[in-house]
Amino acid sequence: MSIHEKFVTLVQLRISKILTDSIRKKLRTVGFVGPATFFYIAFFVVPTVALFGLSLFRYSGIGEIEFVGLQHYQAFFGDTIAHRAIWHNLQIALISFIFNFFVALGLAFMVKKSYDRLRQFFQTALLLPMAMMPVAVAFAWMYLYNPSYGFFNATLEILPYIESQPIWLGDPSIALYAIIIVGIWQWIGFNTIIWLAGLTSVDESLIEAARIDGAGKIQTVRYVVLPQLKPIAIFVFIFTFIGSFRTFEYYWVMTRGGPAHATEVMVTWIYKSAFDQSMLGYAAMLSVLLFFITFILAIVNYKLGEKTGSQGAKL
């Protein structure tokens, strides 16, 4: 036996005395889970805790940092722009949900009924917008909406009986809805595919049984298919709402929250508070509020998923 082999044997004997099987198993578990846990703590937990802490201070990014306690939280109640931003996020969520539920479900039914090859084509086509970066999508739609040479206004100009073209992104009464359409356009395909996956998993024997019992198509859909899609519906609801509160790219690229805060959303207001107005503590407070909103939605998803007791929660 070489010196090296003797050394290794001695080390192994020593280690085997120290390590019992259970300790070794625990170490193995830590070894596998550890790196991911480290990154989770370092890049999620620590910043989140720091965010909570920063929300209690007044800090501009340079200079002194001053403890102000809950002053920022108190100031939120007087911040009409933040209230307006939350209201805009709610509108985005509600309108997006209507499309992601009804329109996407309708598209899913249509795709399911189509021939196999067409179905594959539609599935690909529906997912293509989702593959584009939101910033690129925003720039593309900005050109479509351009009042001078955009496609929409150029089309409206040649139509009869239309005297003036709308200023899509410059009119405070319509700018928000113009941008909501962009988000719907990009994500409706994803929701359609989710519904399609749900439809595919519906138990055909139940549909057959309903047909045998004399149920019409609408009755079948309403009383047999839709109840089985409840987990999907919950997922679509939560995914849409969480996504709507976190949306940023479209509103920043296309209007920067303007004109006159007409398209201000929470994240754009957080960005402006932090980097335009140098109120990092206040921006942290807004971020904490946003965190709680999405956290509550996640809890709702979890509870609803527990109630349905199916793969809806696991999604």
Add this chain to the structure above:
Amino acid sequence: MPNHKGGSQWLNRRGYLSLAGSAGIAGLAGCLGDDDDTNDNGAGMALEWWNIWTGGAIHDVSEEIATAFTEDTGIEVEFGRFGLGDYRPQLRNALGTDVAPDTFFTWPGPDRMGREVAADQVISLEDRFDSSILDNISEPAKQRVRFEPDDQLSWGSEDGEIFGIPLTTPTIQWWYNRDVIDDAGIEEGRIHHAGDVGWDEFTDICEQIKEAGYTPIQIGNTAQWPAQLPFTDIMAKAGGGDLLKEIAFGEADAAFTDDNFVEAVSSFQELHEEEYINRDINALSNDDAISIFYDDGAAFFPMGSWVNSMIEGVKEEDEPGIPEKIDYMWAPFFPDLYDEGAEERFLMADYVHPVSQAAVDRGHEDSTIELVEYMCSEGLMEKFLEDGDQPISRPDLWDNVDQTPVHETVGESLNQAVEADNTYDPLDLTLLPAPVEVMYAGIQELFDGTPAEEMLQNLQDSVDESLEEV
């Protein structure tokens, strides 16, 4: 070899892998230590110069100057360049840390340089900077980089010290398209470089242009700052540039809600109602607006003297520019509200370069000051003018350059501004950040029908609140 549960290879394979991984991480950690930076004169240590020049002629000029500096001194210069949108957050995050740049592009004003001065992030250059250079920088430019130490609101104080060097002093005018003016039957001689065009006379000109089928005034305000330029003009012409600053700093008995300002802003709003300003102002980008203006779609385009670089971006090389096709007048004034407005001009200090406290802490103070002096020195500062088309803040060097017609035009505007009774700065540099946000939104709301009184009341309320927090 002993056979433990998990395989006799536990140490041979996994153990060695674990040890190797740990050793690797330890080695990486060791490599991440800071360099010891104690060289007092910075020789051999690179200086960090941050700016927003990510492309174009000004980018090339900065590279040239840095290269010349390195050749002469042996000191390397490293650039940190960020797009305009990213620059301020990046700079704010860096200042006060050990990654702060040695010198950097900044803007004057209480929330820009003022904040940096008050937080001791930059050092006073009084008695440190080459006086022969400093004496030749124009007085309006120097005035705009003076602060009293620790006082964010002491911008321009005569008792202040110089905390940065402004490389350029652009002016802001109402540029006009000669072809459109001619076609509309306007006598160009009346408006050419004129500062005494009254408001009623100007609206008559706009009506004439509109009847000729052109948009009188083109503004692209999606980024919110472009419309703030003519808005500043309107406010200054209503009460004077000094009064604007005093109200912004809470030093005046007056307020933005006074009748003169309300009337002036109402008149500005009427320009949009009468369709003298393009209807899509809040949906049009600045780039689109300059294209329309240059392509004979509009008569006037309020913008700074940097407009030449914008025009170069939309025209072909052999097409005419400034002054063959584009020239300027000063903003119209209100004879009934403030008749001295005809003698006030819109000017700002730009490309301000301070020396950071971080540079001092690293021992780079002397070399950084040397770099900034280099930028301002004879033989090199001219490059900003000659190659970068920037209105440099050293009037003594203008004659060293073989001036193009663009330089002559911009130079004349600068001379007119320097010789004027008074000058004023953009409101988005003068106000604190919260009122700036209110002003930007308020200007957009004006074009949506919000009454001027309401807009100005919101602005004044925001000014009052922000001053309480300083």
